[in-house]
Amino acid sequence: MPVPVSIDVPMGSMARLDLGISLLVPLGWNIDGDENRIRLYGPEANGRRPSFTLLQGEPESDGEEWFTVFREQAVHRIALTAPGYEQLSVDRFVLSSFVDVTVLHYRRDEGEPVSQLQAYLWASSTRMLVADAATARALENRDLPVFDAILRSLRLLPV
Incomplete structure (x- = not known):
């Protein structure tokens, strides 16, 4: 079940030059993070807030071959370890900044029942990113498309 990209949510652009990224953020969402991550928090509903985290790290090994194996194993590991796991979709695409992405919904x-997005982005042999976003299951139809739009808006900048 692919998640639609078209959403009717006002978004603003932001950049974190220290992380070498730019992305769109829904207006009214809170933003925080540290030197390796950015966290976005949506408005609270029913005691929960949707969240989207982008973490930058360094690949354990050189080459896209390693990353291909890593992301396949990561998707498989989630399926084995997440209680009550139900896969909605797995998609692979390339951002306009020529970054390979694998995304799991x-x-x-x-x-509590949760709906989630997990994505793996290959930037270079020394840089990768992992996106993790979660919302209450009751709000998945509202929030998963927003998470997908944030992810697909991501651009990697030179660092």
């Missing part, structure tokens, strides 16, 4: 039950 899934549901899990850990206390």
Whole structure:
């Protein structure tokens, strides 16, 4: 079940030059983070806030071959370890900044039912990013398309 990219949510652009990224953020969402990550928090509904985190790291090994194996294993590992795992979709695409992306949309039950996006982005042999976004299952139809739009708006800048 591919998640639609077209959403009717006002967005503003932001850049984190230290992380070498620019992206669109829904207006009214809170932004924080540290030197390796950016966190976006949506408005609270029913005691929960949707969140989108982008973490920058360094690949354990050189080459896109390693990254291909890494992201396939990561998707498989989530399927094995997330309580109540239900896969909605897995998609692979290339951002306009020529970054390979694998994105997994899934549901899990850990206390409360949650719907989630997990994405793996290959930037270079020394740079990769992982996106993790979650929302209450009751809000997945509203929030998963927003998460997908944030992810697809991402651009990697020279660092």
